[in-house]
Amino acid sequence: MFEKIKGQDKTIEILRRSLKQNKVANSYLFSGPEGVGKFTSALYFGMAVNCHATLDRRPCGVCPSCSKFLSFSHPDLIYIFPFPKESGKSDITVQGEIRSDKTLMEYEEYISNKMKSPWKEFFFSKNIGIRIASIRMLEHRIQLSPNEGNYKIAIIEHADLMNVQAANAFLKTLEEPPEDTIIILTTSKPNSLLPTILSRCQNLNFYPVPKTIIEQELQNFDTLEIFEAKMIARMVNGNIEKALRLMEGGRVEVRQQTLQFLQFVLEKDDRKFLELSNQFRTSKNLSKLEEMISQLIMWLSDLAYFKHEQSEITNLDKTEMLETLFNSNPEVEDYAPDLINFMEKMLQRLTGHVNPQLVIIEIFNRFKDTFNNQNQSAAQ
Numbered sequence: 001m002f003e004k005i006k007g008q009d010k011t012i013e014i015l016r017r018s019l020k021q022n023k024v025a026n027s028y029l030f031s032g033p034e035g036v037g038k039f040t041s042a043l044y045f046g047m048a049v050n051c052h053a054t055l056d057r058r059p060c061g062v063c064p065s066c067s068k069f070l071s072f073s074h075p076d077l078i079y080i081f082p083f084p085k086e087s088g089k090s091d092i093t094v095q096g097e098i099r100s101d102k103t104l105m106e107y108e109e110y111i112s113n114k115m116k117s118p119w120k121e122f123f124f125s126k127n128i129g130i131r132i133a134s135i136r137m138l139e140h141r142i143q144l145s146p147n148e149g150n151y152k153i154a155i156i157e158h159a160d161l162m163n164v165q166a167a168n169a170f171l172k173t174l175e176e177p178p179e180d181t182i183i184i185l186t187t188s189k190p191n192s193l194l195p196t197i198l199s200r201c202q203n204l205n206f207y208p209v210p211k212t213i214i215e216q217e218l219q220n221f222d223t224l225e226i227f228e229a230k231m232i233a234r235m236v237n238g239n240i241e242k243a244l245r246l247m248e249g250g251r252v253e254v255r256q257q258t259l260q261f262l263q264f265v266l267e268k269d270d271r272k273f274l275e276l277s278n279q280f281r282t283s284k285n286l287s288k289l290e291e292m293i294s295q296l297i298m299w300l301s302d303l304a305y306f307k308h309e310q311s312e313i314t315n316l317d318k319t320e321m322l323e324t325l326f327n328s329n330p331e332v333e334d335y336a337p338d339l340i341n342f343m344e345k346m347l348q349r350l351t352g353h354v355n356p357q358l359v360i361i362e363i364f365n366r367f368k369d370t371f372n373n374q375n376q377s378a379a380q
Contacts, residue, residue: 001044001047001059002015002016002044002059004040004044005037005041005044006037006209006213006217006240007207007208007209007210007240008037008041008207008209011204011205011206014204015048015204019048019049019055024049024182026177026179026181026182027174027177027200028042028045028182028183028185028201028203028204029159029184029185029186029187029193029201030185030186030204031186031188031190031204031206032188032206032208033206033207033208033238033239034241035119035236035238035239035240035241035242035243036206036207036209036239036240037209037240038186038188038206040118042155042184042186043070043155044059045184046077046153046155046182047059047066047069047070049149049151049182050066050148050150050151051063051065051066052065053066065149068148069153070115071115074149074153075147075148076146076147076149076151076152077152077153078137078138078141078142078152078153078154078155079111080130080135080137080138080156080157081110081130081156081157081158082128082158082161083103083107084106084126085126085129085131102125109122110122110124118241119240119242119244119248120245120248121245128161129161130158130162130163130166131163131165132163132165132169134166135169135173136169138154138156138170138173139173141154142173142177142181143178146180151181152178152180152182153182153184154181154182154184155184156184156185156186158186158187158188159185159186159187159197160187160188160190160192160193162193167193167194168194170197171194171197171200174200174201175200183201185201207238208237208238209238209240211234211238212233213240214233214236214238214243215229215233217240217243218232218233218243218247221247224247225317227315228247230314231298231314231315234314235291235294235295236294246291253288254288254291254295255295257288257292258292258295259318260276261273261276261292261296261364262299262321262325262367264364265367265371266325266328266371268368268372273364277364280356280357280359280360281357282356283356286350286356289350289356289359289360290347292360293347293363294347296343296363297343298314298315299315299322299325300336300339301336301340302314302322303322303325303326303332303336304333304337306322306323306326306332307326307333328371328372329371335370339366342366343363346359346363
């Protein structure tokens with residue numbers, strides 16, 4: 001099943017080799033960007049060391065052990081992830097039982113989402129974190145003998161969200177983990193972990209998935225046009241989970257809004273643009289705005305290719321709009337790089353405490369200056 005993990009061939013080969021040579025470490029850190037297969041690789045690796053199949057077929061995905069891992073019901077799987085804390089009390093007992101009915105419901109919904117559609121975003125009702133109660137539960141569980149498998153597998157997802165007390169307690173666990181336990185941490189922010197935790201783990205790096213691989217994967221879905229697969233692959237910066245989310249829903253609406261935005265720029269229609277921008281008064285539609293800015297960056301990239309490399313264009317079905325934009329400022333090779341840098345800065349600003357409507361207004365004004373003043377460089 002390792003072949004299902006795309007774009008991480010070197011890392012997967014390291015894991016395969018450790019299995020073949022029977023040189024499995026007690027603790028690993030899987031670090032890399034969001035949505036590139038860190039958690040799936042951790043789960044499959046745990047499956048592999050406990051799989052009933054022959055070595056060359058592990059993990060097989062069909063034996064009783066693998067089936068239990070895939071349903072998160074294997075007694076030797078300890079899965080810790082950030083979730084809410086209620087009423088100032090710990091929701092987890094030492095044995096791993098959740099006291100609060102509401103927390104338990106959200107816990108089960110998260111697990112269900114992880115099994116059925118792991119690329120979908122899941123939003124808890126309150127702020128989340130990994131607290132010391134979860135680490136105490138981990139300490140208790142790993143002291144027990146494996147129930148069915150060769151190893152107990154502990155996966156700590158988003159390990160950077162351990163609070164200070166949890167991180168310090170976990171450090172003690174890492175100092176002398178039982179030989180029959182494999183602990184795997186996943187994170188997109190390794191620098192947020194204690195240096196002493198980092199030093200005690202074998203670090204395996206995961207990288208953005210190449211856009212060619214994402215495009216190929218998306219083209220396996222009959223519901224997607226070739227130009228849409230190409231567009232999404234360029235938008236997601238190597239995040240294959242985000243690509244699947246966009247494929248599943250929302251891409252048509254955001255693309256239509258992006259086309260409207262460009263039309264308002266060309267027509268200098270401030271009134272209609274203001275109506276469009278009003279939906280971004282709050283952070284409620286922040287993800288849509290992020291996708292819209294990403295699409296605008298692709299339009300700028302297409303304009304840079306328009307004159308000399310049209311085979312690289314993503315918006316193949318909108319060449320008329322591209323031609324109109326290009327003719328409004330033919331010095332595209334001069335202004336596109338600076339404008340793309342500007343747009344990327346706007347994306348970064350959205351991660352801070354900023355009014356998203358002000359961001360889209362600033363972008364609109366910059367685009368108007370660019371595409372309605374042929375003598376003005378976008379760098380100004």
